[in-house]
Amino acid sequence: MSPKSFLLDDRLHEYLLAHASPPDEIGAALIEETAALGGIAVMQIAPEQGALMALLAAAVGAREVVEVGTFTGYSALCLARALPPDGRLLCLDISEEWTSIGRRAWAAAGVDGKIELRLGPALESLRALPEVERFDLAFIDADKANYAGYYAELLPRVRRNGLILVDNVLWSGAVVDPARDDADTVAIRAFNDLVAADERVESTILTVADGLTVIRKR
Numbered sequence: 254m255s256p257k258s259f260l261l262d263d264r265l266h267e268y269l270l271a272h273a274s275p276p277d278e279i280g281a282a283l284i285e286e287t288a289a290l291g292g293i294a295v296m297q298i299a300p301e302q303g304a305l306m307a308l309l310a311a312a313v314g315a316r317e318v319v320e321v322g323t324f325t326g327y328s329a330l331c332l333a334r335a336l337p338p339d340g341r342l343l344c345l346d347i348s349e350e351w352t353s354i355g356r357r358a359w360a361a362a363g364v365d366g367k368i369e370l371r372l373g374p375a376l377e378s379l380r381a382l383p384e385v386e387r388f389d390l391a392f393i394d395a396d397k398a399n400y401a402g403y404y405a406e407l408l409p410r411v412r413r414n415g416l417i418l419v420d421n422v423l424w425s426g427a428v429v430d431p432a433r434d435d436a437d438t439v440a441i442r443a444f445n446d447l448v449a450a451d452e453r454v455e456s457t458i459l460t461v462a463d464g465l466t467v468i469r470k471r
């Protein structure tokens with residue numbers, strides 16, 4: 254498996270994988286099935302990021318979690334498994350085709366009863382949720398242009414000391430490349446500036462995989 258982190262060489266990546274909780278049989282099969290889709294598989298989070306997110310969900314005692322961007326369901330599988338038996342994970346995505354692969358894996362892992370999948374533009378799905386501090390943890394991993402919009406909708410719906418995790422915030426290093434001015438890069442830079450200046454939260458960017466911001470609501 255090639256490293257998702259552009260900061261690690263192959264040897265260090267192998268070493269890191271050998272010293273983190275590995276994906277189990279169902280997780281590994283989902284990674285393999287997604288890889289068979291071709292280049293699009295790059296959208297899936299890295300296994301070491303899945304392990305970290307599961308650890309964070311368990312550490313904050315998460316019971317209510319929301320994910321924006323589900324794809325073939327690997328991050329959802331990691332998060333759902335970290336929840337207690339009565340925990341709930343709300344997954345938002347627009348693709349029936351990709352999420353149907355996830356549904357099968359969730360059923361095989363016995364976590365399908367914890368997951369509700371809503372198909373449709375995630376901004377609309379979030380706006381339709383009551384504005385109450387319901388979620389212990391949120392994960393943003395969908396279209397980059399809407400990152401700031403997702404954050405604006407999620408923050409009032411996350412409890413105090415709850416976490417918002419945001420993927421791809423280093424964008425393979427493009428955030429510091431002056432030659433990159435494409436829409437996604439510009440959106441991610443603006444999002445990172447917004448979070449860094451937001452006094453309602455504390456945050457840090459972890460160099461795991463393609464960059465993961467961990468945000469705590471004050």
Ligand SMILES: C[S@@+](CC[C@H](N)C(=O)[O-])C[C@H]1O[C@@H](n2cnc3c(N)ncnc32)[C@H](O)[C@@H]1O
Pocket residue numbers: 296297298321322323324325326327328329345346347348351373374375376394395396399
């Ligand atoms: C990077 S992938 C998510 C990867 C996933 N977290 C995983 O670990 O496999 C991004 C997903 O966002 C979804 N997406 C893109 N635009 C969206 C939108 N406006 N509303 C909801 N989902 C969207 C895509 O269908 C895709 O499945």
